[in-house]
Amino acid sequence: MPTQTVSDTARAAQIFQALSDETRLEIIAMLESGERCVCELQDSLDAAQSRLSFHLRVLKEAGIVTDRREGRWSYYELNREVFDDAEAILKDLRPRGRRGASRAGECCG
Amino acid sequence: MPTQTVSDTARAAQIFQALSDETRLEIIAMLESGERCVCELQDSLDAAQSRLSFHLRVLKEAGIVTDRREGRWSYYELNREVFDDAEAILKDLRPRGRRGASRAGECCG
DNA sequence: TGAAAATATCAAGGATTTTTGATACGTCAA
DNA sequence: TTGACGTATCAAAAATCCTTGATATTTTCA
Known part of the structure; x- marks a missing residue:
């Protein structure tokens, strides 16, 4: 079995955290159609160079x-x-079974 | 057409940001099988009451x-x-077309 | 009525993230 | 070689997020 360095939850949180910023989502959108060089990204986004570099590092x-x-x-x-x-992570988080499966009454009784 | 209060990007960022915390992912995992009352969540997670309440608010x-x-x-x-x-948002962010579609040489000429 | 339970909210502090401006580094071309 | 360019990194400030402990609110029950 593979050594589990970080928990699945931690990995999920890391991915979502990387996706949780508008600038980074814009960068991703620009990369959708293929590889791009930093200077192109810089032209389109109007981000200071070091700022862009920072976000690229987070994504990486x-x-x-x-x-x-x-x-x-x-x-x-x-x-x-x-x-x-x-x-896959999202699928996993998704509610299962029937809608509104109530647990009311099973606690705090 | 619906009034677009926040951009799609902002909305995407909000969703991902809510999913970017381990405690909140644990809460979601507990809710997967249906509705739960706060006291149950509190028992399972060992989170101070106001901390749990805070995270529930972010999710809400x-x-x-x-x-x-x-x-x-x-x-x-x-x-x-x-x-x-x-x-849907994820599908949208996904890279399109063939792998490694290179744009090298099209910039920075 | 009064006390206790379940939860929300608030304010303060700490921690983490993001931005900014400066500097460093490798590469190319004159 | 030297200088300009493209990019990364760094340190400090600014912004945001999370935790904690205190207090407020609503509801129930004796």
């Missing part, structure tokens, strides 16, 4: 993007796997 | 749970719709 640390350096340019790309993970 | 404000009062008890329940929304 959460595994949402990968990066690649080519000469003096850096290219960022979405990591498909993490989207599968996120979808 | 993000539309992830609904609440219902009955006598002196409050019951919280997951809101299915928001999970559909979240799934």
Whole structure:
């Protein structure tokens, strides 16, 4: 079995936290159609360079993007796997069974 | 057309932000099988009462749970719709087209 | 009526995240 | 080589989020 460094819950929280910022969601939107270099992102988003760099790092640390350096340019790309993970996590959080399955009366009696 | 109070991006960020905390994810896990009263949540999670109350409020404000009062008890329940929304948002963020569609060379020329 | 229970709210403090401006680093081209 | 460029990193300030303990509110029960 794989060593479980962080709990599934912690991993889920990390992914959602990375997705919880508007600037980062905009970055993701720009990467949807493929790899982009930082300078392009900078042009479209009007974000200070270090700010953009910060958000790209958050995304990278959460595994949402990968990066690649080519000469003096850096290219960022979405990591498909993490989207599968996120979808699975969401499915897991989803309410099960019939709507409004009441537990009233089973507690605090 | 509906008045768009907040952008879709802002709404997405709000949902993900609500999901970005381990305590809240645990609360959601406990609600998966149906409605629960606050006292039950409090027993299972070992969270101070006001802490639990705070997190329930965040979840409620993000539309992830609904609440219902009955006598002196409050019951919280997951809101299915928001999970559909979240799934749709994720689908939207997902990378499109073929893997590694490179844009290298199209910028920074 | 009065006390106790269940929950919400509030204010203060601590912790974490985000922004900003400065600086450092590798790469390229003159 | 030297200088400009693209990007990352750092430190400090600002903003936001979370926790804690105190208090308020509503409801129930003796």
